[in-house]
Amino acid sequence: MGACAKFERQDGRWGxxxxxxxxxxxxxxxxxxxxxGRLADEIDRLxxxxxxxxxxxxxxxxxxxxxxxxxxxxxxxxxDRCKPAAMPFIIGACQPDPxxxxxxVRRAARFEPEAIQVILPDWWPVTAAEATDFLGMTAEAxxxxxxxxxxxxxxxxVFAPAELAAILEPVSEVVGVKLGDGDSSWYEQARQHLDxxxxxxxxxxxxxxxxxGVAVGAFSNVACLSPSGAQRWTASMASDIEQALDVEQRLxxxxxxxxTPLAKVHGYSHAALDKxxxxxxxxxxxxxxxxxxxxxxxPQIVSGLREKAKAALPEIML
Numbered sequence: 001m002g003a004c005a006k007f008e009r010q011d012g013r014w015g016x017x018x019x020x021x022x023x024x025x026x027x028x029x030x031x032x033x034x035x036x037g038r039l040a041d042e043i044d045r046l047x048x049x050x051x052x053x054x055x056x057x058x059x060x061x062x063x064x065x066x067x068x069x070x071x072x073x074x075x076x077x078x079x080d081r082c083k084p085a086a087m088p089f090i091i092g093a094c095q096p097d098p099x100x101x102x103x104x105v106r107r108a109a110r111f112e113p114e115a116i117q118v119i120l121p122d123w124w125p126v127t128a129a130e131a132t133d134f135l136g137m138t139a140e141a142x143x144x145x146x147x148x149x150x151x152x153x154x155x156x157x158v159f160a161p162a163e164l165a166a167i168l169e170p171v172s173e174v175v176g177v178k179l180g181d182g183d184s185s186w187y188e189q190a191r192q193h194l195d196x197x198x199x200x201x202x203x204x205x206x207x208x209x210x211x212x213g214v215a216v217g218a219f220s221n222v223a224c225l226s227p228s229g230a231q232r233w234t235a236s237m238a239s240d241i242e243q244a245l246d247v248e249q250r251l252x253x254x255x256x257x258x259x260t261p262l263a264k265v266h267g268y269s270h271a272a273l274d275k276x277x278x279x280x281x282x283x284x285x286x287x288x289x290x291x292x293x294x295x296x297x298x299p300q301i302v303s304g305l306r307e308k309a310k311a312a313l314p315e316i317m318l
Contacts, residue, residue: 015114015146015175016052016053016088016114017053017088017090017114017115017146017148017175017176017198017216017217018052018198018216018217019052019053019216019217019231019234020051020052020053020203020206020217020218020220020222020223020227020230020231020233020234021051021052021053021054021055021090021200021217021218021219021220021223022046022049022051022053022054022055022220022223022224022227022230023054023055023056023058023060023061023219023220023221023223023224023274024039024042024043024054024055024056024057024058024060024061024074024078025042025060025061025224025274025275025278025284025286026039026061026062026074026286026291027039027042027285027286027287028287028289028290028291030289032291032292034070034073034074036073036077038284038285038286039074039077040077040081041284041285042284042285042286043077043078043081043082044081045227045283045284046087046223046227047081047082047085047087049227049228049231049283050228050231051087051223051227051228051230051231052088052217052231052234053087053088053089053090053114054078054082054087054088054089054090055089055090055091055092055117055219056074056075056078056089056090056091056092057071057074057075057091057092057093057094057117058092058094058117058150058219059152059269059270059271059274060221060224060270060271060274060275061074061092061271062271062290062291062294063092063094063095064094064095064096065290065291065294068100068103068104071104071107072107075091075107075108075111076111078091078111079111079112079113088114089113089114090113090114090115090116090117090148091108091111091113091116091117092116092117092118092150093105093107093108093116093117093118094117094118094119094150095119096119096121096122096123097121097123098121098134098137101118101119101121101138102137102138102141103141105118105138105141105142106141106142108142108145109141109142109143109144109145112145113145114146115145115146115147115148115175115176116138116142116145116146116147116148117147117148117149117150117178117219118135118138118147118148118149118150119149119150119151119152119155120134120149120151120155120157121134122155122156124156125156125157126157128159128163128166128167131157131159131167132167132168132170132171135147135149135167135168135171135173135174136170136171138173139171139172139173139174142173146173146174146175146176147171147173147174147175148174148175148176148177148178148198148200149168149174149176149177149178150177150178150219151164151177151178151179151180152178152179152180153179153180154270158180160189161186161189161190161192161193161194162189162192162193164177164179164193164194165193165194165196168197174197175197175198176197176198176199176200176216177194177197177198177199177200178200178219179199179200179201180201180202181201181202181205181208181209181214181215184212187209187212187214190212190214191212191213191214194214198216198217199214199215199216200215200216200217200218200219201214201215201218202218202221203218203219203220203221203222203223203224203230204221204222204248204251204252204255205218205248205252206218206220206222206233206234206237206248207233207237207241207244207245207247207248208245208248210237210241210244211241211245217234218234221273221274221277222251222316224274224275224277224278224281225277225278225280225281225309225313225316225317226281226283226316226317226318227283228283228318229281229313229315229316229317229318230316232315232316232318233247233315233316236315247313247315247316250312250313251312251313251316253312254308254309254312254313258305258308259273259276259277262276262297267295268295268296268297269290269294269295271290271294272288272290272294272295272296272297273297275287275288275289275290275296275297276288276297276301276302276305279297279299279302280302280305280306280309281306281309281317282306287299288302
């Protein structure tokens, strides 16, 4: 169905926020401090990889386990590295506490990012009316900076496409939504209700989202594995969607067999899995360590998984 039409469109309200967006991963020292030297090197490597954009303070960046001083330092470093390189960047002002989130939004806007990403208040699930009210408060705090709503599958309240459209419609400052996708019925609902917004699906589902005419991009776990490989794969969707779907099928299989059980069976967090992917890819020195109390993967398993990834995904792991 006109597979790549929406992906190639750049006239929507989401502007430059399309394609393959790579997340920051926090390098954590043995004393639980953030290694800002390694973080700066990571940003430089993402810029060199030519990704479509870089975003901070998603789940993979452990936004839930930072001080406010650290939050500001991370965003300052991101802006200082990206602006001279003309690299688009988004700041995640995510925080389960709405008051802290609003303060983060206000401070994030000063860095003039492409957009600010937020989550809905998460200690007590919000109603649809409360979600709209919060987004309106966030838009006021952000000033002229657009917003992207992060609505992950593990949120306390996950809204269906029709519900999301009703929540977002009164808040024109929201230009996109990062969310989990679903089956063909979900995509039909998304086409019906969410077309005015940029939709960002999970990175390893991007070819399907593009083929369905829904996704404009991904805040991508595939870029954790290889930012340059994810960029090549994303670019291929405009010229050979069938080949891109074949890569996606193998990518999903690799994750399902080797990575997902670490969460489902052993209880590791998504941040732990994303850092493991970066270690497998070997493109930056982030390490697998998370901030306590969260557990991280033993680096000794990396080499074996790297060989499996190279065998399954040569297009990504070049």
